Amino acid sequence: MRTIFLGGLLLLTLSAAQSPSPSSGGYVGSNTCKTCHAPVWANFYKNPHYRTLATGAEPPEKTGCESCHGPAKAHVEARGGKTTIPRAFSLMPASQSLDTCLACHEQSIGRAQIRRSSHTQADVACNSCHSIHKPVSARSLLAKQQSNLCYGCHNSVRAQFSMPHKHRVNEGAMQCTDCHNPHGSAAPVWRSGLRPRMVEAAADGEQPCLRCHADKRGPFAFEHAPLRVEGCETCHAPHGSVNSRMLKRPAVFTLCLECHNGATGFGLSGGGIPTQTSSHNMNDPRYRNCTTCHVRIHGSNSDPRFLR
Amino acid sequence: MNMTSRTLALIAAASAVVSAQPPAAPTPESVGPLRGDEVRGYNVTNSVELGYRLHGVNGNEAGYRSDVNYGNGLRLLGSSLTINSKEGHGKLFDEVLLNTQGLGNDPYQSATFRIRHNRWYRYDLSWRISRYVNPGLTLEPGAHSLNTSRMWQDHDLTLLPESRFQFLMGYSRNSQEGAGLYTQNLFDQHRGDEFPLFANIHRRQREFRLGGQLQYRKLKLILLRGWQRYLEDTPLSLSNGSGLNAADNTTLSRFSTANAYSGDTPFWRAHLLAESGRWLAIGARFTYAGTRRGFAIDESAIGASRLGSAVNRQFFAGGSGTRPVTTANFTISLFPVESVTLTNHTAFHQVRMEGNATLTQVQNGFGGAAIVDFRYLGIRSFINATDALFRPARWLGLRAGYQVSDRRIRSVEAETIGAFNERLPNEQTNRVHSGLFGIRLQPAKPLTFNFDLELGRANRPFLTLSERNYHAFGARGQYKRGSLLLSAAVRTNYNTNSVSLFSHSSRSRNYALDASWSARRGIAFDAGFGKQHLDTLTGIAYFASGDLAAAQSSLYVSNIHSGHATVRFALASRADLCLGYTRVQDTGDGRAQQAAGTGAFPGVQVLPLTFDSPQARVSFRLHPRLRLNFGYQYYRYAEEFSSLRGYRAHTGFTSMLWSF
Numbered sequence: 001m002r003t004i005f006l007g008g009l010l011l012l013t014l015s016a017a018q019s020p021s022p023s024s025g026g027y028v029g030s031n032t033c034k035t036c037h038a039p040v041w042a043n044f045y046k047n048p049h050y051r052t053l054a055t056g057a058e059p060p061e062k063t064g065c066e067s068c069h070g071p072a073k074a075h076v077e078a079r080g081g082k083t084t085i086p087r088a089f090s091l092m093p094a095s096q097s098l099d100t101c102l103a104c105h106e107q108s109i110g111r112a113q114i115r116r117s118s119h120t121q122a123d124v125a126c127n128s129c130h131s132i133h134k135p136v137s138a139r140s141l142l143a144k145q146q147s148n149l150c151y152g153c154h155n156s157v158r159a160q161f162s163m164p165h166k167h168r169v170n171e172g173a174m175q176c177t178d179c180h181n182p183h184g185s186a187a188p189v190w191r192s193g194l195r196p197r198m199v200e201a202a203a204d205g206e207q208p209c210l211r212c213h214a215d216k217r218g219p220f221a222f223e224h225a226p227l228r229v230e231g232c233e234t235c236h237a238p239h240g241s242v243n244s245r246m247l248k249r250p251a252v253f254t255l256c257l258e259c260h261n262g263a264t265g266f267g268l269s270g271g272g273i274p275t276q277t278s279s280h281n282m283n284d285p286r287y288r289n290c291t292t293c294h295v296r297i298h299g300s301n302s303d304p305r306f307l308r
Numbered sequence: 309m310n311m312t313s314r315t316l317a318l319i320a321a322a323s324a325v326v327s328a329q330p331p332a333a334p335t336p337e338s339v340g341p342l343r344g345d346e347v348r349g350y351n352v353t354n355s356v357e358l359g360y361r362l363h364g365v366n367g368n369e370a371g372y373r374s375d376v377n378y379g380n381g382l383r384l385l386g387s388s389l390t391i392n393s394k395e396g397h398g399k400l401f402d403e404v405l406l407n408t409q410g411l412g413n414d415p416y417q418s419a420t421f422r423i424r425h426n427r428w429y430r431y432d433l434s435w436r437i438s439r440y441v442n443p444g445l446t447l448e449p450g451a452h453s454l455n456t457s458r459m460w461q462d463h464d465l466t467l468l469p470e471s472r473f474q475f476l477m478g479y480s481r482n483s484q485e486g487a488g489l490y491t492q493n494l495f496d497q498h499r500g501d502e503f504p505l506f507a508n509i510h511r512r513q514r515e516f517r518l519g520g521q522l523q524y525r526k527l528k529l530i531l532l533r534g535w536q537r538y539l540e541d542t543p544l545s546l547s548n549g550s551g552l553n554a555a556d557n558t559t560l561s562r563f564s565t566a567n568a569y570s571g572d573t574p575f576w577r578a579h580l581l582a583e584s585g586r587w588l589a590i591g592a593r594f595t596y597a598g599t600r601r602g603f604a605i606d607e608s609a610i611g612a613s614r615l616g617s618a619v620n621r622q623f624f625a626g627g628s629g630t631r632p633v634t635t636a637n638f639t640i641s642l643f644p645v646e647s648v649t650l651t652n653h654t655a656f657h658q659v660r661m662e663g664n665a666t667l668t669q670v671q672n673g674f675g676g677a678a679i680v681d682f683r684y685l686g687i688r689s690f691i692n693a694t695d696a697l698f699r700p701a702r703w704l705g706l707r708a709g710y711q712v713s714d715r716r717i718r719s720v721e722a723e724t725i726g727a728f729n730e731r732l733p734n735e736q737t738n739r740v741h742s743g744l745f746g747i748r749l750q751p752a753k754p755l756t757f758n759f760d761l762e763l764g765r766a767n768r769p770f771l772t773l774s775e776r777n778y779h780a781f782g783a784r785g786q787y788k789r790g791s792l793l794l795s796a797a798v799r800t801n802y803n804t805n806s807v808s809l810f811s812h813s814s815r816s817r818n819y820a821l822d823a824s825w826s827a828r829r830g831i832a833f834d835a836g837f838g839k840q841h842l843d844t845l846t847g848i849a850y851f852a853s854g855d856l857a858a859a860q861s862s863l864y865v866s867n868i869h870s871g872h873a874t875v876r877f878a879l880a881s882r883a884d885l886c887l888g889y890t891r892v893q894d895t896g897d898g899r900a901q902q903a904a905g906t907g908a909f910p911g912v913q914v915l916p917l918t919f920d921s922p923q924a925r926v927s928f929r930l931h932p933r934l935r936l937n938f939g940y941q942y943y944r945y946a947e948e949f950s951s952l953r954g955y956r957a958h959t960g961f962t963s964m965l966w967s968f
Contacts, residue, residue, distance in 0.1 A: 045395065046351065046390070051426050055427075106583050106589060107581045108581070112579070115639075116653055122760075123705055123756070138403075155797060155838055156838050158870075159840065159870030159872075162919075164371075164375045164917075164945055165375065172416055173438040187713075191774075192770075193769075194778060194780055195711075203595060204595055204635060205633065205659075214538060218601070220601075221664060221665040229770045230771055230774055243915065244442075249913060250913060250915035254848075258772060258846040264808065264810070266769070268734050269732070270736055279499060292452075295505075301625065301629065301665060302665060304681060308605070308607075
């Protein structure tokens, strides 16, 4: 049974690997294009797509202007006009733009989930963020500075990064793509409901926070289970917060007590997440800052209660 | 440069600048010839911005350092260099890209570098430093503070980047260094005193990668082998004397500690990608990483307990932790007809964290028996998501999805003290079913509407805050014509996680309005307003003066209003003026006074505050290759119920932007 399954999978994979036969008619070459589109051509050698011309080894349908815009014979014969360009991106629906770019760019680790990404489902195509001929950044050919591109649609995120306690995106120390993959990502495995579709997990499927905050990664002899099961967002607002340490509550003890309330059905044993002991007198302010004593709250090697 | 090109350049610069709301440097205006200079078969564009920063703070300077942190001094605020071979046939390289920001002494510094030869190699470098200060700003008493510098660097080298066989090599380094102030509870874990613990933080993680990529027709295989090394050797020291609580008699006369924590993570990553542009695409990924960490702690403390009796305590702990992680993903996309995309995604993740620690504590010569503590936490997740996208017409798109996830958590807690042995194993499974529906409408080309709804049910959430019975709705409308962009969005998340006598509900609603527009004559405008509402009601239980309060709730209310506006003028190609304003205001639940203390837990927790920041920047074009810039940004942080953390800060810079 396993042999049949594996054989079927192999056949499916190999059949997918068969490249479609290219059509060959109507290509005029990029030298013809530059006759009229001189301003575009003047800087095109700086563009990564120029490599298709530089190699000189690619077939016409994968060379220069026509690799993206299609065979230009009809366009030339009509002496211009957008409607005569087989693939004029400003006239194309988002799905067609996507298919055109993916014809060359699909086989990448970063774009493996692009077909199911929220951007694709909302018809945010490649040319919504990338500008091939007028990029502001030579890397990735972005149409704007990265954070501004994202803020353009994600208005509330801009507000989160303007809060007093935040990751330094506006300051240039971080970028949205440090944590997110705008081309879609594999399903996160660190929470169960409302899974984000654009958060790029670390290479081992772990939360992206742990890429930088390596000291929180462990493994520890005594793990604080919510970190591993539900993720850092249980306590922190990752974009920014009005609360110190980007916490979800202004006072630490309220954050802890919302889980440590003994409600049955929750926690590792199902018997409830333990409440504090009776020696903790919450009328005494010294007990309200839990992390003063439970200092290793992200995990400890020497104390099950995270005291050292 | 002719007039048309100049106008185009100005418009491009304007549109790029106006939507930005960064701190007032580096200057985004362009300088130098748009198309660069020709040097020996290469095209070169470059610019360097050298400037001086200054700042002044009234109020809580520690708060300013935590939130903003720009200082005084000379800086290389920004630089940019591009070198491109003219025909893509450079001898040593075809492309060089270098960008820097904040070099000198800015708290946020970065550099990216790429050098590439089309045929032979590509090398990418990313380097960043972030200096972060946390002065211990929790509202309740707390002495944890941090003044550290994090540095990240990534090096990636690809050999034969245009070939079907590529070789990949990489190195990454992530370090954190600086001072930290923590606390340590001594002599009685429930009622002992806390002492400030100074930490000279040294944390380093290094990663080496080696691999290759093989392509055959439309099949691509990427294989990567890597090694990670983590080392933490943070010296800790405690001050002698009394602790943080004045009413407590605990004193410390001598303390010493030494600890070590380090380990390795070897890993394998494999990716398989296959596609047929006509009807099928397949992506698969498999990763395995095995992590092992070893640790040892040796601690000695001598002092007096809260009852005044002498205490002489030695503590030793040693052991190891392991974490093997297996992750697999498989995605298959089908395109049966042009207007339909079907995608199925499967994710499998298994992680086991095991640790054992041998703890020995001797206090006044007693209690020397070794305690062997063992913990196991295993999480296995299986997720399958199917999405269908149907575009029957250009103006209409429909999508639907179904996701099921199954997560099993196993835990074992074991403790051995001499002949005594206790072992507590637990296992639980949580299954979540969720459905996604969406519609996209485009009644006219510049106008689009997107609506989406997700409904989910979990049968066994892990935490009281986790999603159990939730729905999320989002809607977005956008009008885009030329440089005019108008958009409005709303997103709501509601979750109820109530069982039996316990209740938890969380509701968040976000609203946003945005508008931007660039005129041809160098005027550009961008503004937005948003409101983020969150209210969370959760049952809590706690002890107050020995009595258990179990019938209370924690109600947290936050209403954050935020706005930004930026306007930019280009004056006769000679000067650029940019004015901006950002404001964030949390009004809480609208109350004007702090809740009177009703025991430990006020009925409503709010933190009303305002954080706003106007800015102005002017840039004069002195010469086609030279600009003179001035910038000013003001920050004001004010809490309604306390003036302790408030501050007002003036920051500014003056700089020269030069292209040579």
